[in-house]
Amino acid sequence: MTNTDTSKDNITFFHAKSVDESIEMLKTNRSSGLSENEAQQRLSAYGPNQLKAQNRKSIFKMFLAQLRDALIYVLFAAVVITMFMGEYLDGIIIIIVILINATLGVIQEIRAGNAIEALRKMATPKALVKRDNQVKEIGSENIVPGDIVILDAGRYIPADLRLVESANLQIDESALTGESVAAEKDAFAVFSEDYIPLGDRDNTAYMSTLVTYGRGIGVVTGTGADTEIGKIAGILSQDDETKTPLEIRLDQLGKTLGKAALAICVLIFIISFFQGRDLTEMFLTSVSLAVAAIPEGLAAIVAVVLSIGVTKMAKQNAIIKRLPAVETLGSVNIVCSDKTGTLTQNKMTVQEFFTFTDKTQKIDDKTYLSAEAHLLSSAMVLASDATLENGDSTGDPTEIALLQLADNLKIDRKDLWSSQPRIDEQAFDSKRKMMSTLHQQEDKFMLYAKGAIDSLILKCKHVVEDGEIIPLTDTHKTILTHAADAMSDKALRTLAVAYKPLEKQIDREDFEKNLVMIGVVGMIDPPREEVNDSIATAKEAGISTIMITGDHKNTALAIAKKLGIASERSEATTGAAIDNMPQEELESHIGEYKVFARVSPEHKVNIVKAFRAKGNIVSMTGDGVNDAPSLHAADIGVAMGIEGTDVAKNASDMILADDNFSTIIVAIEQGRNIYNNIKKSVVFLLACNVGEVITMLVAIGVGLPIPLIATQLLWINLLTDTLPAVALGMDPGDKDVMREKPRPLNDNFFSHGAGRRIILAGILIGLLTIVAFVGGYQAKGYSPFADNIPENIHEYARTLAFLTIIGCQLFYSFSFRHAYKSIFRVGFFSNRYLFGAVVIGLLLQLIVLYVPFMTAAFKLQAVGIQEWLAVFGLSIIPLLANEIVKVFAISRQQ
Known part of the structure; x- marks a missing residue:
């Protein structure tokens, strides 16, 4: 039915x-x-005429669902291991991080479910x-x-x-x-x-x-x-939630690190077994190294970096509902935008008017107001049922635009109404396509009529030109029609107005006879002024802006041309055309279109899905109920905060507090910088961890004593997984980031040479640590392969290794400020957090080394100035080596 x-x-x-x-x-x-x-x-x-309530999972089930993640499993394993090692504080901190992340996830899921409730209340x-x-x-x-x-x-x-x-x-x-x-x-x-x-x-x-x-x-x-709105609710309630690129990468990284940690444990234990080492000690060491190989602080660091980004973006009117959406914004290469209220001002505005005296004139501050122009605007005001006071309006948007025209032309509307009160009217009728009102002007009367030009012109016998009323000729009709057609070609909605001076009051059946044509106005919902620059910036950054609207094709295309979205008519299509093509065909041709007009909510969803199917990361902006399904289907749904409905806001990932399209571009820039900062932290952590693994594997593999014991490994891991990594995540944004193209969908933390950098840096740090370790034995006159070496000699050598590996990691963190710009160009002090983190890290080393009970706990020895100079010389090598590589890399690019 x-x-x-x-x-x-x-x-x-x-x-x-x-x-x-x-x-x-x-x-x-x-x-x-x-x-x-x-x-x-x-x-x-x-059944009741209500939208079905979504089957909501219990909070407990939602909480458990947040814990079903590979990286979370790895973190739980780290908790067990650290607790087993007696490092209860570390274990508690990791558990707190897990619980906080899960709680935030539950809160966001509850908010997302409110979209259906908002629809139900509306309906x-x-x-x-x-x-x-x-x-x-x-x-x-x-x-x-x-x-x-x-x-x-x-x-x-x-x-x-x-x-x-x-x-x-x-x-x-x-x-x-x-x-x-x-x-x-x-x-x-x-x-x-x-x-x-x-x-x-x-x-x-x-x-x-x-x-x-x-x-x-x-x-x-x-x-x-x-109902049609019920179909929208059905789309929103479909459980097809997709993970953001960041979530996917972190999930993959967690799985990889989990496997790597297990392999390291097994490998070291096997080697140690065949070497005849103490198996209890090697078990503790291998477990500690496995913990070191997993940056358990990664989840916390990512959360901190994202939270900082969210706070910064909120100050710039971009309110983020889901933390990972910040990073995803930086990956966006398609911005699908609704037209009305997003790219346009969502209010009809008169752009041009035509009278036989003035011909066609555009409305601006320099508009000359002839007697005919004054008469045209006055007639539009008097033949109106709308109101407009102090920015608040009621009535038809077209009539409101005509009242605003009068204000722009400095016509006193209150004076008009008081001098010509309405005494009778013939209301608008869709068959007549016009309305007319009768007014008394002192002892005379005036009739005004406005409506569709093709209907109104048939009721006219005269025109007003140069202040005189003259007979309407075919030439006049042709000129008027051409003027209206020219406005229509610009996608302006046209409205004609006529009048008739009367000596006495007449009956309604005579209202619309023998009228005098005054002219015609052309109006449109104009683009936002700032949108042009934003679209141009997006284009430079490799981001395509796509208009998706329920409006007519000609109107949409005209706005798209003004904004620089489209230039050819072939770049626009309609919902009817989409209905006639299978989804596979839409996907194959999706790149040809910049404007989609006269579309339904289902069309919007299919368009978004077609773009995503071609490997794009898609943002969809909108404000109405009709936008909610496509906001839900996009990688990033962006709702308008002022004009947006609750349904759209609840279905979105981000809300624009100022309804400004340009804020999206600002958010994309922030998203790119935030992802870069996250990547810096991840690559830095992995490079450090690989250095620790290389140190242990090389030493054990060649038969050296263990260079770092379990407690030392945990300290190193704790130090590098906190201060420098978080400080890198707080790096100031790169001003050139919007000159780069969006990241490909298959881009990951190891792309663009990052994986190679991790391995090479890890090898270099590991070998330098081995050099310091072996040098410690030789400085005391021992061979590291000798038997019966005194324990104090082992402690001395491990102290040098311990100081060297941490020194390498702290100083090397500066090189991560930028992938190819030298730290000497970026500046050591431009990220005061990182500089402070390095200083604090070195101070903590002094505490561990020179506070007696700390020295004893970590089985270290206090060293003198000569050892510190040697450690500094080795520690600075990774930073200098990386800076030299950057110089050659830049010269090759040039």
Whole structure:
């Protein structure tokens, strides 16, 4: 019965049925409505007229789901190991990090589920229905298919309707279709095609849209989930949550590190077994090394870096709902944007006007106001039912734009209304396509009429030109038509106005006869001023802006050309064209289009999915209910904070507090810098950990004594996994980051030579540590391969190894400030957090080395200035080597 069945074979397209056919199919009575008994039976059969509540998981289940992650498993393993080693503080800290991350995840999941609740609240207003031949007001949840619903201005549509009566009926469908102008409805229209866009169905009305003008009667064709808004709720409730690129990379990294740690444990233990070493000691050492190989602070560091980024972005009007969305923004290469209210100002504005005296003039601060122009604007104001006071407005957006025109032209509207009060009117009618008002001006009268130019010109016999009223000729008609066509070619909506001076009051049937044509205005919902620069910046950064709108193709294309989104008509397509192509064909041609017009919510989702299927990372912006499914389907959903509906906000990953498209570009820049900072931290941690692993494997492999014992490994790991890694994550943004192309979808932490850098740095740090270790034995006159070496000699050699490996890691952290810019160019002090982290790290080394009980706990020895100079000389080598590599890399690029 409904018109929203998801199976096309079973859909009844009521817009293609006449009023009588619809009434018959729905088995109702147009004059008396359903009986209460029949209504109750249908309510039992169809269920309440509400969107189904989403089956929400319990908080406990959501919490457990947050823990089902490879990196979390690795962290749990690290907890067990550190607890086994007696490092209870480390274990507790790791557990706290896990619990905090899981709690944040639960909070975000609860917020996401609120999208359906917001839809349900929107969709339950009161409604006037006709039952048992009486008009009753009932809760809209009790409406059933076949109910006869009464509509009047200011009332929300309670369900999907086939209109059976309409009188000057206009409905604001912007939240569903994206059109900023209220749709005019005609109950008696019948369409021959089944599949036409929602915005073109003049004989239907849809749940949660608003009657702005006129009145009407409709028969309910769909309720609850079978409405158009119900389909949106169904899309939102689908459990197809995808992981962000950062989440995917961290998950993969966790799995890799977990396997590597296990392999290291097994390898060292096997080697030690065949070498005849003390197995208890080697077990503790191998476990400690496994802990060192896993940067258990990684999750905390990423959370800290993302949180810092979120705070910074909030100050720039970009509110992030999901932390990983910050990084994903930096990967975006497609920004799909709704037109109305996002790229445009969401208010109709008069751009041009034409009179026979002024010809066509654009509206700006220098507009010359002739007598005819003054008359044209005054007529538009007087023949209007809208209001506009102190920025607050009511009524049709077109009429509001005409009031604003008068203000821009410095016309005193209050003086107009007081000097020419309205005494009679003939309301707008969709068949006449015009309205007229009669005004008294002292002892005379004036009639004003405005409407569609092709209708109004037929009522005119004269024109006003150069201050005189002269007969209307074919030449005048041609000139006027050409002026209107020129405006239409720019996608401007045209509206003509005429008047008639009268000596006495006349009857309504004579209102629209022998009129005098004044001129025509052209208006449009104009682009936001700042959007052009933002789109140009995005283009330079390799980001394509795509317009997706429910508006007409010509209007959308005109705005797209002004903004630099599209240049050719072939770059625009419509929802109807998408309906005629399979999803596979849409995916193959998706790159050809920059503008998608007259689209439905399903089309938006399919478009987003098609872009993603081609390997793009897609951001979708929007503000209406109709945008919510595509916001949900995109990699990053961006909702408007001021004009956006609660549904759109809850379905999004980010909210623009200022509704400014340019804020998205700022957020993308921040996202890129944040990802770079995360990558710096990850690569630094892994390089340090590889250095520790190389040190231990080489020493054990060649038969050397153990260069670092378990407690020393844990200290090294704790030191490098905290201060320097977090400080790198707080690095200031690179001002050149928006000159780079977006990261490919398959990019990872090891791309662009980072993996090679980790291995080479690890090898260099490991070998330098071995050099310091072996040098310690030789300085005391011992061979490290000798038997019966005194324990104090082992401690001395391990002290040098311990100081060297930490020194290498601390100094080497400076080279991670930029992948190819030298630290001498970037500056040692431009990241004061990193400089402070290195200083604190060195001070902690002094404490460990020279506080007696700390020295004893870590089995170290205090050393003199000569040893410190040797350690410094070895520690600075990785930093200098990396800077030399950067110089050669830059010279090759040039």
